Every structure is written in C-alpha cells, then in structure tokens.
Amino acid sequence: MIExxxxxxxxxxxxxxxxxxxxxxxxxxxxxxxxxxxxQQTHLLALGDPKRAAEMVAEAERERASVA
Amino acid sequence: xxxxxxxxxxxxxxxxxxxxxCAAGRTPEETWDISVNxxxxxxxxxxxxxxxxxxxxxxGLLCSWHREIFGELxxxxxxxxxxxxxxxxxxxxxxxxxxxxxxxxxxxxxRRLEKIxxxxxxxxxxxxxxxxxxxxxxxxxxxxxxAKVLRAHPFVDGNLRGTTVALNAGLVTLDLDVVAFKDLxxxxxxxxxxxxGRNDPYRPLTEHIAELVGATRTP
Numbered sequence: 001m002i003e004x005x006x007x008x009x010x011x012x013x014x015x016x017x018x019x020x021x022x023x024x025x026x027x028x029x030x031x032x033x034x035x036x037x038x039x040q041q042t043h044l045l046a047l048g049d050p051k052r053a054a055e056m057v058a059e060a061e062r063e064r065a066s067v068a
Numbered sequence: 069x070x071x072x073x074x075x076x077x078x079x080x081x082x083x084x085x086x087x088x089x090c091a092a093g094r095t096p097e098e099t100w101d102i103s104v105n106x107x108x109x110x111x112x113x114x115x116x117x118x119x120x121x122x123x124x125x126x127x128g129l130l131c132s133w134h135r136e137i138f139g140e141l142x143x144x145x146x147x148x149x150x151x152x153x154x155x156x157x158x159x160x161x162x163x164x165x166x167x168x169x170x171x172x173x174x175x176x177x178x179r180r181l182e183k184i185x186x187x188x189x190x191x192x193x194x195x196x197x198x199x200x201x202x203x204x205x206x207x208x209x210x211x212x213x214x215a216k217v218l219r220a221h222p223f224v225d226g227n228l229r230g231t232t233v234a235l236n237a238g239l240v241t242l243d244l245d246v247v248a249f250k251d252l253x254x255x256x257x258x259x260x261x262x263x264x265g266r267n268d269p270y271r272p273l274t275e276h277i278a279e280l281v282g283a284t285r286t287p
C-alpha cells in the first residue's frame with residue numbers, strides 16, 4: 001500500500017529551490033553524479049538484459065560510492 | 069528496443085542490428101558514453117525548467133529531448149517521429165517483459181502523442197490547483213505519460229531513454245523528485261502490466277514509482 005502524504009507534494013506552493021533525485025533509497029541533490037547515475041541506469045534498462053544490467057548496476061554503484 | 073520495419077518480432081534490444089547500437093565512426097562504448105552524457109545533461113536542466121514554470125508536454129518537446137540525446141550520434145533519426153520513407157511506413161516492433169508489441173502506426177502517431185501530452189497537461193494543471201490532490205495522483209499522471217509514450221514508441225530507437233526524461237520532467241513539474249530504477253526487471257514487468265493489464269493497469273507501475281519517489285522524502 002502507498003502511504004499518502006502531501007509533504008512537499010503536488011499541493012505545495014511551487015517554491016521548490018532544488019531538484020532532488022532518489023537513488024538507492026537516498027535523496028540527493030540532482031548534481032552531475034546523480035544525473036549520470038540515472039542516465040546510466042536508464043541505458044541499462046534499455047538493454048533488456050537483467051543479468052548483465054544487474055552486474056553493471058552493481059559496478060556503477062561501487063564506482064559512485066567510491067567518489068561520493 | 070529494436071525496430072524491425074515489418075519483419076517478425078525478434079525480441080532483442082541490445083543488438084548490433086539495433087539502429088542506435090553504434091554510431092558511424094564510433095564504437096558501441098563511445099555511442100553509449102555520448103548518449104548517457106547527453107541524457108545526464110538534460111536531467112540537469114530540469115532544475116531550471118522547474119524553476120521557470122510548469123512544464124507543458126508536447127510532441128515537439130519529446131522530440132527535442134530525443135534529439136538532444138542522440139542528435140550528435142544519429143542526426144538523421146534523432147528527434148524525428150517515425151513516418152514514411154520511400155512510401156513505406158516506419159513501423160517499430162519492440163519487446164517488454166517477453167511480449168512483443170508494435171508501436172502506434174505512423175499515420176496516427178502525432179495525434180496519439182498530442183492526446184497523451186494533453187491528458188498529462190490537463191491532469192497536472194488540475195493537481196496544481198487542487199487542495200485535495202495527493203502525491204500518488206501526481207505520480208500516476210507522470211506514470212501514465214511514461215507508459216503511454218513508450219507504448220506508442222514514437223522513435224525508431226532510443227524510446228526508453230527519451231521517455232524517461234519525460235517521466236522525470238513530469239515528476240519534477242509536479243514538485244516530486246527525479247527517480248532511478250534500480251530493479252530493472254521489475255520495471256519491465258510492471259510496464260508490461262501497464263500495456264496489457266485490465267482493471268487499473270497503470271497502478272502497479274504507479275505504486276512502484278511512488279515508492280521510489282516517496283521512500284526518502286523529507287518533510
């Protein structure tokens with residue numbers, strides 16, 4: 001079940017200052033690293049090979065963790 | 069996702085025969101890197117877009133994102149809706165979760181995209197002025213945009229990457245966070261349900277994206 005909440009949601013007054021990304025359960029500012037991560041994830045998704053994608057996702061996560 | 073221009077569905081996506089697998093004069097890896105970098109460039113513009121005002125979806129905007137991602141690599145096909153070449157319709161066949169589909173026929177494609185975008189814009193406008201709309205309503209609007217554009221499959225290739233920009237723009241313009249899909253197989257499965265399911269078929273994918281958006285939302 002989805003827990004409904006309006007905190008900062010669509011009923012807010014549009015005063016958002018910064019776009020954030022949710023990556024691996026963490027909310028981070030949408031900086032270059034986050035954008036690249038999402039771009040790579042999407043590319044992997046487009047490949048349609050879950051096993052290969054899972055390996056590459058794990059590798060990408062290790063890389064991202066190493067520079068975070 | 070692989071177009072086959074009328075041939076039987078073959079069920080591959082990451083394949084040398086895929087139109088966007090490798091650009092002229094580039095290796096597949098370079099092609100990958102360039103498209104990923106351009107994709108990231110666009111995501112970074114979402115902040116400015118969100119600050120400027122509501123993002124109005126349109127076929128032209130979808131094409132512009134696709135063109136930005138692939139224009140350097142595939143200038144002839146990037147940002148161009150499937151149409152007719154040499155009197156032949158450019159049909160596209162693609163697979164989602166082990167099932168084959170054909171994209172919307174080129175003759176109907178622009179009209180279909182306009183309808184999808186209008187639906188999103190109308191819903192988004194209503195959500196913005198509503199006192200009772202909830203986060204899941206916003207996620208549902210962006211999810212329907214994502215799934216419906218993917219089902220229409222407007223381009224010969226690179227549809228998922230282009231449409232994922234639209235999904236995230238849809239989330240951002242409704243004051244939600246950008247998302248990354250970690251469970252790739254699950255995304256495919258839920259997208260497949262959205263394509264063929266009955267009784268609120270978009271709900272499973274909506275709930276999945278809502279969980280991604282909301283898992284760590286701070287008050």
